Amino acid sequence: MRGLYTTTAIATAAMMTMSGAALADDVEVLHWWTSGGEAAALNVLKEDLQTQGIGWLDMPVAGGGGEGAMTVLRARVTAGDAPTAVQMLGFDILDWAAEGALGNLDSVAAAEGWDAVVPAALQNFAKYDGHWVSAPVNVHSTNWVWANKAILDELGLAQPKTWEEFVAALQAAKDAGYTALAHGGQPWQDATVFDSIVIGAGGPEFYKRAFIDLDPAALNSPEMVEAFTRMETLRGFVDDNFSGRDWNLASAMVINKEAAFQIMGDWAKGEFLRAEKVPGTDFLCFRVPGSEGSVTFNADQFAMFKVSEGAVASQEAMASAIMSPDFQIAFNTVKGSVPARTDVPGDQFDACGQQGIAELAAAAEGGTLLGSMAHGHANPAAVKNAIYDVVTAHFNGEYDATAAAEELANAVASAQ
């Protein structure tokens, strides 16, 4: 083994001497796209860059929602070794920009007219102080249910339209011996479910007051108690082994007809597609009952760190590749998300994707496009993590619904 490493090291050193320029142009990309569907989407990006002669140094850090990736990033930046490009969400981008760590994509953004085609809700996070600091690759949303159609057909269940119908369908699936709700007990997954449940319990204005305005009177309110009560109802429908399960394994339970439903962002669709499942035939996608009309969005962006001059050209080329309409279609049809531009035709998207595109536009128009709390688009990381703690502690029985609402208001107040 030692011999092999030595040979590799010598070969690498020789390559660096021979083609230093090519190596300097590689982009090192820190991301958390490690599930099957996510890796397939990431490959679309890697291959696109490869055709443009941009090399890829992969830096994956597993963990949905990106908490692990953000911890690794902090360590890398502290060590003076920032990656070239980093998958990042919402407020994290603004936090890094405020620290002065991010580069500037203004010239490529101006040349390609990003201002006119990137939705305003995304520009709020892609620009800092009027300057472009990141390139948005997609728009996901979290308030979706993924259902196994064969189970619904077998039990004679129609797609539930109200919270009560959803609970009745979960009960029917449980009675028939299925896991009713496939879930992974990890704080970010509990919080992902909570996004939809809070809208269902209080409506979009209430969600906004609670999670975006951080109004203490909304955080500790009858509506929030109702949201926690609904979480308790859902808790009654997960299986005994839910704790710690990765989200894609929960998706696999629905794909494999072990479980009827999963509440998860539309990255779950990437897993169904990779398993060659067809929307409408094998699985159903619909908004979490009670949350229809609202879209809790999160957009993955590639934030560009301050790097040496040679790497800036690669960052700009990468950003340009990401923003190309063709790439947005090729990537997002695999990832489960929808394009981060308003001018991309939706005809190559499947039924769930077309629904997502139409609902994103309608929500933006109607004022019900809301940043996902669970995925860093409602409030900064310190507040988000405080909310995670309470939601997870409650889900695991530490508080009743009334105490949880009180704790939520307290936790958010001390995190600010």
Ligand code: GAL
């Ligand atoms: C989200 C991210 C998605 C998906 C998901 C699960 O935070 O925006 O792209 O990767 O985590 O890993």
